[in-house]
Amino acid sequence: MPLDFFQKIESQLENKLPFVAYRKPNEEMVNTIFQKDNQLHHLHDYTETGFVFAPFDSDSPAVLLKLDEVFSSTDLSIVTKEIFQEHAEEVDVEQKSLHLNLVKKGIAEIKAGSFDKVVLSRNIEVDSETPPLSLFKTLLHQYKRAFCYLWYHPKVGLWLGATPEILLTMQNRQLTTMSLAGTQNYANDENPQWGNKELEEQQLVTRYILNALNGKISNMKQTPTETVQAGNLLHLRTKISGNVRQENLKAIIEALHPTPAVCGMPKLETKAFILAEEKYNRQFYTGFLGELNFKEERSRNNRPRNTENSVYRSISKSTTLFVNLRCMQVINDKIKIYVGGGITKDSDPEKEWKETVAKSKTMLKVIIATE
Ligand SMILES: C=C(O[C@H]1C=CC=C(C(=O)O)[C@@H]1O)C(=O)O
Numbered sequence: 001m002p003l004d005f006f007q008k009i010e011s012q013l014e015n016k017l018p019f020v021a022y023r024k025p026n027e028e029m030v031n032t033i034f035q036k037d038n039q040l041h042h043l044h045d046y047t048e049t050g051f052v053f054a055p056f057d058s059d060s061p062a063v064l065l066k067l068d069e070v071f072s073s074t075d076l077s078i079v080t081k082e083i084f085q086e087h088a089e090e091v092d093v094e095q096k097s098l099h100l101n102l103v104k105k106g107i108a109e110i111k112a113g114s115f116d117k118v119v120l121s122r123n124i125e126v127d128s129e130t131p132p133l134s135l136f137k138t139l140l141h142q143y144k145r146a147f148c149y150l151w152y153h154p155k156v157g158l159w160l161g162a163t164p165e166i167l168l169t170m171q172n173r174q175l176t177t178m179s180l181a182g183t184q185n186y187a188n189d190e191n192p193q194w195g196n197k198e199l200e201e202q203q204l205v206t207r208y209i210l211n212a213l214n215g216k217i218s219n220m221k222q223t224p225t226e227t228v229q230a231g232n233l234l235h236l237r238t239k240i241s242g243n244v245r246q247e248n249l250k251a252i253i254e255a256l257h258p259t260p261a262v263c264g265m266p267k268l269e270t271k272a273f274i275l276a277e278e279k280y281n282r283q284f285y286t287g288f289l290g291e292l293n294f295k296e297e298r299s300r301n302n303r304p305r306n307t308e309n310s311v312y313r314s315i316s317k318s319t320t321l322f323v324n325l326r327c328m329q330v331i332n333d334k335i336k337i338y339v340g341g342g343i344t345k346d347s348d349p350e351k352e353w354k355e356t357v358a359k360s361k362t363m364l365k366v367i368i369a370t371e
Pocket residue numbers: 119121165180181182183235260261262325326338339340341342343359
């Protein structure tokens with residue numbers, strides 16, 4: 001029953017117990033995973049089963065929620081205010097100048113040959129006393145094509161988001177991932193045009209992924225690059241798939257994360273630059289989250305009728321991880337929204353600032369509509 005569904009989440013939150021509620025892109029089903037105690041479990045080798053919540057910096061541990069109680073509902077009939085009225089934009093002069101300087105530093109390093117691309121970010125603090133569950137309902141209502149989630153652990157914090165980016169899905173040995181980068185505002189144009197900066201920025205991510213997976217997967221395929229909508233924005237996307245040679249999820253995730261869609265190229269140099277130069281801690285923004293080694297039961301019907309059904313049931317493992325973008329963190333009566341963008345030699349600092357402003361609207365609009 002719909003009422004019970006949200007009431008259960010509410011009481012888990014009141015009891016300060018860990019949980020996640022989420023809906024996958026273009027699906028109806030909202031899933032919840034509850035942990036029965038407040039223990040903090042860390043991930044060790046990716047052979048575990050549970051819901052993973054990993055930070056940007058893989059030198060910090062990823063959190064694993066145990067599947068103590070799992071339930072789902074499709075019939076939620078969520079009604080929230082239709083949002084998307086534009087609101088007057090206040091420019092935070094100090095934030096803007098800090099971000100422009102950071103971007104200029106990044107461009108200077110690229111021009112000096114230190115790296116090819118770096119993703120630079122910032123966070124925006126907003127006052128809000130809106131209950132997180134109400135924010136989550138608005139997310140569900142507004143962003144049907146995104147992975148929408150509300151994640152909570154009393155020892156870690158509370159995060160929400162509506163991300164357009166898959167890190168990877170793995171069903172038995174079949175892997176899919178994507179290269180998502182390049183941004184422009186959505187303007188209801190059937191044939192949006194992309195500039196060279198965006199095309200190159202996205203191609204660089206595709207090349208990185210193909211290279212990272214080289215030797216690890218066979219039968220590698222990539223789709224033609226397409227434009228995809230994410231809320232008020234458009235991005236360029238190429239899907240990449242193949243068969244994993246040796247089932248080693250840890251090695252594949254370590255090869256992919258963080259991709260140049262959220263970090264840079266080369267990985268180590270740009271990660272060091274980000275950690276040193278961004279004057280705040282990204283924590284779980286640009287990390288990843290999702291189902292790890294979930295067991296799915298499949299039954300096959302094309303067998304003789306009079307044989308035991310159970311013989312033809314097989315258990316398969318599936319992992320579905322999303323990159324934590326378009327997200328926010330609730331800290332008492334404050335909300336932090338996290339945004340960033342890919343910087344290349346052709347970046348214009350003013351445009352990069354505007355891109356982060358545009359990206360921040362994905363979450364800002366949710367806060368405004370829910371108040
Ligand atoms: C880093 C973010 O977006 C990434 C994903 C898509 C497009 C991006 C870009 O155009 O810069 C970023 O690589 C963010 O939303 O904070």
